[in-house]
Amino acid sequence: xxxxxxxxxxxxxxxxxxxxxxxxxxxxxxxxxxxxxxxxxxxxxxxxxxxxxxxxxxxxxxxxxxxxxxxxxxxxxxxxxxxxxxxxxxxxxxxxxxxxxxxxxxxxxxxxxxxxxxxxxxxxxxxxxxxxxxxxxxxxxxxxxxxxxxxxxxxxxxxxxxxxxxxxxxxxxxxxxxxxxxxxxxxxxxxxxxxxxxxxxxxxxxxxxxxxxxxxxxxxxxxxxxxxxxxxxxxxxxxxxxxxxxxxxxxxxxxxxxxxxxxxxxxxxxxxxxxxxxxxxxxxxxxxxxxxxxxxxxxxxxxxxxxxxxxxxxxxxxxxxxxxxxxxxxxxxxxxxxxxxxxxxxxxxxxxxxxxxxxxxxxxxxxxxxxxxxxxxxxxxxxxxxxxxxxxxxxxxxxxxxxxxxxxxxxxxxxxxxxxxxxxxxxxxxxxxxxxxxxxxxxxxxxxxxxxxxxxxxxxxxxxxxxxxxxxxxxxxxxxxxxxxxxxxxxxxx
Amino acid sequence: xxxxxxxxxxxxxxxxxxxxxxxxxxxxxxxxxxxxxxxxxxxxxxxxxxxxxxxxxxxxxxxxxxxxxxxxxxxxxxxxxxxxxxxxxxxxxxxxxxxxxxxxxxxxxxxxxxxxxxxxxxxxxxxxxxxxxxxxxxxxxxxxxxxxxxxxxxxxxxxxxxxxxxxxxxxxxxxxxxxxxxxxxxxxxxxxxxxxxxxxxxxxxxxxxxxxxxxxxxxxxxxxxxxxxxxxxxxxxxxxxxxxxxxxxxxxxxxxxxxxxxxxxxxxxxxxxxxxxxxxxxxxxxxxxxxxxxxxxxxxxxxxxxxxxxxxxxxxxxxxxxxxxxxxxxxxxxxxxxxxxxxxxxxxxxxxxxxxxxxxxxxxxxxxxxxxxxxxxxxxxxxxxxxxxxxxxxxxxxxxxxxxxxxxxxxxxxxxxxxxxxxxxxxxxxxxxxxxxxxxxxxxxxxxxxxxxxxxxxxxx
Numbered sequence: 001x002x003x004x005x006x007x008x009x010x011x012x013x014x015x016x017x018x019x020x021x022x023x024x025x026x027x028x029x030x031x032x033x034x035x036x037x038x039x040x041x042x043x044x045x046x047x048x049x050x051x052x053x054x055x056x057x058x059x060x061x062x063x064x065x066x067x068x069x070x071x072x073x074x075x076x077x078x079x080x081x082x083x084x085x086x087x088x089x090x091x092x093x094x095x096x097x098x099x100x101x102x103x104x105x106x107x108x109x110x111x112x113x114x115x116x117x118x119x120x121x122x123x124x125x126x127x128x129x130x131x132x133x134x135x136x137x138x139x140x141x142x143x144x145x146x147x148x149x150x151x152x153x154x155x156x157x158x159x160x161x162x163x164x165x166x167x168x169x170x171x172x173x174x175x176x177x178x179x180x181x182x183x184x185x186x187x188x189x190x191x192x193x194x195x196x197x198x199x200x201x202x203x204x205x206x207x208x209x210x211x212x213x214x215x216x217x218x219x220x221x222x223x224x225x226x227x228x229x230x231x232x233x234x235x236x237x238x239x240x241x242x243x244x245x246x247x248x249x250x251x252x253x254x255x256x257x258x259x260x261x262x263x264x265x266x267x268x269x270x271x272x273x274x275x276x277x278x279x280x281x282x283x284x285x286x287x288x289x290x291x292x293x294x295x296x297x298x299x300x301x302x303x304x305x306x307x308x309x310x311x312x313x314x315x316x317x318x319x320x321x322x323x324x325x326x327x328x329x330x331x332x333x334x335x336x337x338x339x340x341x342x343x344x345x346x347x348x349x350x351x352x353x354x355x356x357x358x359x360x361x362x363x364x365x366x367x368x369x370x371x372x373x374x375x376x377x378x379x380x381x382x383x384x385x386x387x388x389x390x391x392x393x394x395x396x397x398x399x400x401x402x403x404x405x406x407x408x409x410x411x412x413x414x415x416x417x418x419x420x421x422x423x424x425x426x427x428x429x430x431x432x433x434x435x436x437x438x439x440x441x442x443x444x445x446x447x448x449x450x451x452x453x454x455x456x457x458x459x460x461x462x463x464x465x466x467x468x469x470x471x472x473x474x475x476x477x478x479x480x481x482x483x484x485x486x487x488x489x490x491x492x493x494x
Numbered sequence: 495x496x497x498x499x500x501x502x503x504x505x506x507x508x509x510x511x512x513x514x515x516x517x518x519x520x521x522x523x524x525x526x527x528x529x530x531x532x533x534x535x536x537x538x539x540x541x542x543x544x545x546x547x548x549x550x551x552x553x554x555x556x557x558x559x560x561x562x563x564x565x566x567x568x569x570x571x572x573x574x575x576x577x578x579x580x581x582x583x584x585x586x587x588x589x590x591x592x593x594x595x596x597x598x599x600x601x602x603x604x605x606x607x608x609x610x611x612x613x614x615x616x617x618x619x620x621x622x623x624x625x626x627x628x629x630x631x632x633x634x635x636x637x638x639x640x641x642x643x644x645x646x647x648x649x650x651x652x653x654x655x656x657x658x659x660x661x662x663x664x665x666x667x668x669x670x671x672x673x674x675x676x677x678x679x680x681x682x683x684x685x686x687x688x689x690x691x692x693x694x695x696x697x698x699x700x701x702x703x704x705x706x707x708x709x710x711x712x713x714x715x716x717x718x719x720x721x722x723x724x725x726x727x728x729x730x731x732x733x734x735x736x737x738x739x740x741x742x743x744x745x746x747x748x749x750x751x752x753x754x755x756x757x758x759x760x761x762x763x764x765x766x767x768x769x770x771x772x773x774x775x776x777x778x779x780x781x782x783x784x785x786x787x788x789x790x791x792x793x794x795x796x797x798x799x800x801x802x803x804x805x806x807x808x809x810x811x812x813x814x815x816x817x818x819x820x821x822x823x824x825x826x827x828x829x830x831x832x833x834x835x836x837x838x839x840x841x842x843x844x845x846x847x848x849x850x851x852x853x854x855x856x857x858x859x860x861x862x863x864x865x866x867x868x869x870x871x872x873x874x875x876x877x878x879x880x881x882x883x884x885x886x887x888x889x890x891x892x893x894x895x896x897x898x899x900x901x902x903x904x905x906x907x908x909x910x911x912x913x914x915x916x917x918x919x920x921x922x923x924x925x926x927x928x929x930x931x932x933x934x935x936x937x938x939x940x941x942x943x944x945x946x947x948x949x950x951x952x953x954x955x
Contacts, residue, residue: 057606058562058589065563087656088529088623089539093567096901105905107882112531113657118629125531132504132532136883148561148626149657152595172553179561180590180626250909253886383562411562411589432569 029328060412062357062432063383064178066187068094070109070145072215073191076239078260079092079140081133085126085157085423086147090179101450101457102245107255109133109142113149122155124184130164137255140263141171145191151178171263173198176344183384184449185359188215190283194296197287199263200270202296209322210272210298211235212288214279214305214361215449218246219461226277227316230331231323236265236272238288246458274322275300278315279361281384292295305361307462307471308369309338315464322462341469342373344477348494349374352479355419357429358448360384360408366399366428366462373472379422381407381415412436426479443478447471500875506530506671510879516872523863528660534881535901536829537856539656541624542568543664546919547750548620548671550701551729555616555918558587559603559634560624564656565589568766570740572919576728581616590626606926607641607649617731618648620671628655648731661831662749662857669754672725672734676758692721695790696740696764698755699747700771702727703919706926711769713895713927717798719784725751731742740760742787744769744780749857750834752931770833771926772934773842774810778803806928814845815870820943822847827894829877829885829903830917833858833866839917840869840899840927846935851892854880862899882906896942911950 067084071094073081084091091110098106111122111129126144133142146157161172176192177187192212211224221242228235243259270273274287275298282289282302289300301322306315312335316327352375356366360382367377377399382388388408407418416436419427427437427444431451437444451457460465480494500511509524541875545568547555556563576582588606590599603621611619619641623634629813634651642649652671654664695714695834700707707727714721722740725735738758739748743766745755755766767787769780785799826848828836833855840850853866854877866876875888886906889897897907900918915937917925925934948951 056588056602056609057557058565058585058587059610060569060585061562061566061587061589063562064566065561068779072554083532087539088535088537089564089656089659091534091544092536092538093564093901097567099901099905103905103908105882105909107534109532110529112529112533113625114528115658118625118657128506128530129532132506132530135504136533136881148595148624149629152626152629178592178595179563180595181592249911251911251951252890253883253906255883270804312799366526 003231009374010029011180022272029137036054036430039090051364058413060345060417061128061383061434062381062411063185064097065179066182066190067145067179067190068097069184069187069215070175070177070191071106072098072241073188073195073239074143074145075106075244076221076241076260077141077143077195077246078262079256080260081107081109081124081137081139081141081256082142082143082145083111083129083133084145084147085111085122085129085150085155086113087113087149090147090149097450098245100452101306103455103457104245104247105253105257106245107137107216109137110148118149118153121153122150123160126150126155126157126160127164130166134166134170136149139170139309141258142172143191143195143371144172144174145177145187146175148179151176151192155292160186171199177476181298183359185215185281185361185384189279193286193288193291195238195266197268197291200292200296201267202270204269204271204397205273206304207233208268208272209233209235210269210275210288210292211237212275212277212282214282215359216362217456217460220463222466223461223464223467224451227331228319229385230328231325233319233323236264236269237261238269261463263311270296270298272298273300276300276318276322278305280304280364281361281388304368305365305462306464307365308372308468309335309342309465310372310494311365311368312464334469338465338469338472341472342418345472348476348479351376351425352376352425355379355381355415355422355427357410357415357423357427357433360388362448363388363429367404369462369468369471370428370475371399372477375425375475376402377404379405379407379415379418379423381418383410385409409419409491426475426482443482445471445475447477504530504889506532507881507884511875511877511884512867514867514870514872514874514876518868518872521867522860522878523867523878525860526660526662527879529532529879534883535856535879535883537661538878539625540659540664540667541622541654541656542952543661543666543750544622544652544654544668544671545664545942546572546701547668548563548666548726549582549619550574550576550726551620551731551897553579553735554581555607555610555614556582556606556612556622557603557619558585558624559599559620559627559632560587560590560622561626562587562589564622572701573707573921574701574727574919575703577708578730581614586610588783595626595630599627599910600628600634600637603632603634603639604637607631608635608645611645613646616647618650618675619679620650620652622654624653624654625656628658631708632667632932637894642683648675648678648735660857662890665750665857666753669751669757670914672754673757673761675731675734675799677735677738677762679732685711693788694740695725695742695744695787696723696737696758697727698743698745698766699751700724700727700926701919704922704924706771706924706930709924709927709929713781713802714784716802717781717785718792718795721790725924727756735949738764740764740825742767742784744784746770747832747834747858749834768777768834770834770838772838772930774807774814774845774931776838777927777931778807780894782922786908810928810932813932814935817939818845818847820939824848824891824894824895825851826898826938827852827885827889827892829854829880829897829899831856831900835917837865837869838867842931842934843938845931846938848896848938850874851894852877852885852888854878854885886910911947911952913938913944913947915941919946 569585594920
């Protein structure tokens with residue numbers, strides 16, 4: 001069975017109409033909440049383009065496409081090379097976008113479709129690409145993600161891969177990521193699911209856990225590994241690009257950068273004691289966790305991202321339960337320091353309003369964190385198509401007292417308009433909000449993906465007590481810096 | 495010692511790399527071909543080629559017809575500055591979804607075009623087709639024609655489906671779009687081709703990255719050459735439409751705009767001249783060459799060009815000498831989009847006492863590579879359409895101290911402990927012209943002489 005862990009753990013309130021059992025699998029985005037209260041719950045979600053299936057157009061998109069998410073996940077598997085079945089540009093644009101964020105080499109192969117392939121099918125292009133990737137990279141795994149092109153001409157990628165002989169030297173895993181469906185986050189989750197569905201094996205149960213986080217920073221991935229280690233767990237953390245996309249200097253080019261989730265770990269995910277999904281929208285999808293639950297009966301806990309004190313409490317409570325151990329002292333100390341910091345700075349934040357935007361699972365978790373520290377998250381926006389609404393329902397009890405507007409499937413033009421009405425004191429989101437922050441003359445606290453205009457995106461932690469502490473100080477200090485810069489007096493003390 | 499650096503290539507990549515021979519023996523390179531599947535080419539696609547060429551036209555609506563990704567990845571991607579409107583810095587897309595792919599996107603495109611034109615009042619609109627549009631068969635031209643008739647501005651379809659060739663084909667599609675615009679001026683006072691009213695030039699292939707077009711334009715104006723239009727840096731639709739009234743076209747960045755220059759010569763009898771604005775030599779040569787073009791109507795112009803060059807040289811040479819002291823003997827690797835720029839960079843690096851040991855480009859022609867071969871010292875690796883595995887091997891083999899490239903080359907340099915200079919469209923510092931040469935030297939110097947390399951693994955190895 002899959003359990004949806006709600007926030008906060010002790011005062012766990014069920015959002016209206018959401019059950020705590022397998023029913024949540026059938027809870028599609030069209031029918032976000034079964035039951036009478038549905039309308040009330042969804043009331044704060046703006047209908048942007050009434051009467052239309054999708055917006056007429058987008059101005060300054062607040063999302064990128066699914067193959068990017070797929071590439072990122074494959075980069076988090078040891079010895080893997082992502083291969084996009086489509087035009088050369090898809091791979092190159094995505095590389096450029098990821099390189100600008102991580103500031104690390106990001107090699108993504110392409111089947112380099114040409115007109116012939118578009119007319120006669122991409123089998124030959126893909127086969128040749130597989131040959132060349134194997135020859136040049138000697139990978140353990142090639143992760144093949146489709147694009148609009150290969151999806152639309154109807155290439156049977158699964159069949160091409162089935163017939164492709166790797167001489168047993170490498171594994172191929174395929175995921176369907178047409179760029180016209182969903183966002184990079186949808187591609188991300190679909191790829192985690194696909195890896196597990198291809199590789200997980202049953203057998204004698206182990207005591208370890210599977211950990212499937214939303215798109216988080218390398219620093220946060222390292223924290224997830226560390227904290228599960230403190231509970232004596234050696235998790236299958238998937239993906240894990242904490243080393244592959246945040247590594248050290250090299251003396252020669254590492255075609256397969258060290259690090260990543262090993263294939264053995266992914267295979268063993270079918271024997272784990274439990275799966276933990278971090279990111280509420282996963283409860284609304286076919287995910288790695290739901291697959292393992294169905295195929296191998298592994299219980300799956302779906303939680304929000306552990307950002308903030310109470311959300312971290314909830315996560316650690318699950319780890320404690322799964323491991324049978326109590327919360328380590330070290331974490332208690334970190335918690336105490338975080339709470340102490342909250343108290344020290346609470347007056348700086350009193351009465352402030354924030355606009356939050358980014359991937360839906362991150363945006364919701366950030367909104368809850370802001371509410372926890374006394375900043376009203378008055379507008380929560382995402383380019384994600386629908387899961388924000390689902391997550392909002394899950395998160396709603398905690399946000400109830402704030403007059404929150406949810407803005408799913410948005411672009412920066414709509415977000416900008418809504419933000420002006422929201423009169424925020426600060427923005428919290430990724431770097432594409434920098435122009436909006438300039439326009440509104442408020443600070444932007446950069447978190448999430450992408451961060452293209454600052455160094456250290458890989459180290460932007462926000463999970464756990466420590467990450468929350470860093471984020472908290474960033475919020476407080478950017479407000480103080482803004483106040484100090486705009487003050488005629490230029491105070492010495494704050 | 496046997497060396498297999500050039501043999502250890504993918505079978506599909508053989509012939510696209512050469513090492514210049516000690517005796518200068520001729521050698522040809524395979525180029526202008528589709529990227530090898532699976533090679534991890536640094537190239538993008540047809541759409542990218544079109545988008546970068548037309549992008550700097552600041553008062554046009556640039557609507558990307560396709561899924562949001564193609565538009566999102568190119569949102570404000572170039573450092574192409576505008577002195578006025580900045581519509582080009584927004585990213586407009588029809589954001590096609592699954593239902594649009596099934597039922598067709600033409601209706602959505604038309605609604606989007608009309609709404610966006612009404613809202614933003616552009617002077618023209620470019621509609622870029624992406625891969626998916628080429629497959630589902632939307633009649634983009636018909637939509638553009640209808641909207642143009644109703645809205646009274648040029649609405650031009652750019653045939654930039656990603657898979658229909660290489661980035662260079664995208665340049666071609668963009669130039670075709672420009673050809674449609676040039677000579678269409680709504681101003682009845684302007685003569686139609688081939689009569690010309692202005693004794694000036696068009697600057698082609700200059701995109702005003704970090705304000706470079708302004709510097710170049712200033713040089714031309716100082717020697718008495720009026721500039722009719724810059725294509726496309728700090729571009730305006732109306733000046734592009736008037737471009738046929740100039741006497742000459744002066745073309746930089748051969749890859750993107752040489753075809754346009756040839757077409758304009760054919761259509762309007764405008765002769766063209768190829769130039770480069772990078773490095774002192776090429777910058778000076780550009781001014782001399784253009785002054786020569788006007789010697790019939792203005793015999794004093796060459797003297798003024800020479801005077802400007804001396805004045806600028808006197809100003810920048812002392813600064814360059816300072817940088818050269820520290821850089822003398824250092825080895826450089828170059829991997830850029832167009833090979834024409836690589837020529838200038840090799841010469842500019844020589845001014846700094848630096849030798850080029852690896853040089854390559856994404857889109858060079860056979861002619862470009864032959865010129866590079868003649869220009870380079872023996873033992874230089876020349877490469878077309880390379881990839882990270884090759885590039886890293888080449889720079890290590892040739893013991894380069896510096897890599898010049900763009901965003902995708904940067905981490906290769908940094909991981910291996912090499913200095914890096916960004917000479918791509920994201921740059922924030924002007925590198926063209928005389929002052930640009932000083933900036934270039936400062937950029938190179940700042941990276942090559944940084945103390946961090948002493949700590950890096952490779953220098954300790």
